Amino acid sequence: NAGVTQTPKFQVLKTGQSMTLQCAQDMNHNSMYWYRQDPGMGLRLIYYSASEGTTDKGEVPNGYNVSRLNKREFSLRLESAAPSQTSVYFCASTGGEQFFGPGTRLTVL
Amino acid sequence: AQSVSQHNHHVILSEAASLELGCNYSYGGTVNLFWYVQYPGQHLQLLLKYFSGDPLVKGIKGFEAEFIKSKFSFNLRKPSVQWSDTAEYFCAVNEGGTPLVFGKGTRLSVIA
DSSP, X not given: OOOEEEEOSEEEXXXXXOEEEEEEESSOOXXXXXXXXXXXXXXXXXXXXXXXXOOEEOSOOTTEEEEEOSSSBEEEXXXXXXXXXXXXXXEEEESSSEEEOOOEEEEEO | OOOEEOSOSEEEEETTOOEEXXXXXXXXXXXXXXXXXXXXXXXXXXXXXXXXXXXXXXOGGGOEEEEEGXXXXXXXXXXXXXXXXXXXXXXXXXXXXXXXXXXXOEEEEEEO
């Protein structure tokens, strides 16, 4: 039982490059989330998926897209990375209590 | 929209001192309340949660929190902190199954 896993752990991109952050959970949770964490800002919700096949915008969705591939997997895509997207990204899933993945530290140069 | 305020940005305490971190939320309805801890370089871990019942909630590592509905507060306490409690602490709230809304966090530094 791995909980919530994320790949990659670290990534450096140049402005304009694209990438996909992967997230998977093995707890059979319906709801999954993507947050970004910036110093002094707490965690801000980017997108969430209440169930397989549905996605909704959170507080800061601009510049991101998501895919709920199946019940286990929820990916986050940056189509054209910008320096403002330099952050630590956390995936989470919930079955009442929210469990977090280990995070992806992304730097956009 | 729901919002969460954590009053202290950075708290510095000596070992064995008592801790209280403030958290206030904006919504007056039925809420679920959480405190998470993030140790340096790690992801968030749940310290404790309140859904209903006894407003004094005990969590892991000797932490507790009290839900005071009339004050919209859910303050975190620990009678005697240790160096290993150095971390960032986040209060969060949701209503039913909605996404969590987090406060901006309080950094706790415990010095010997």
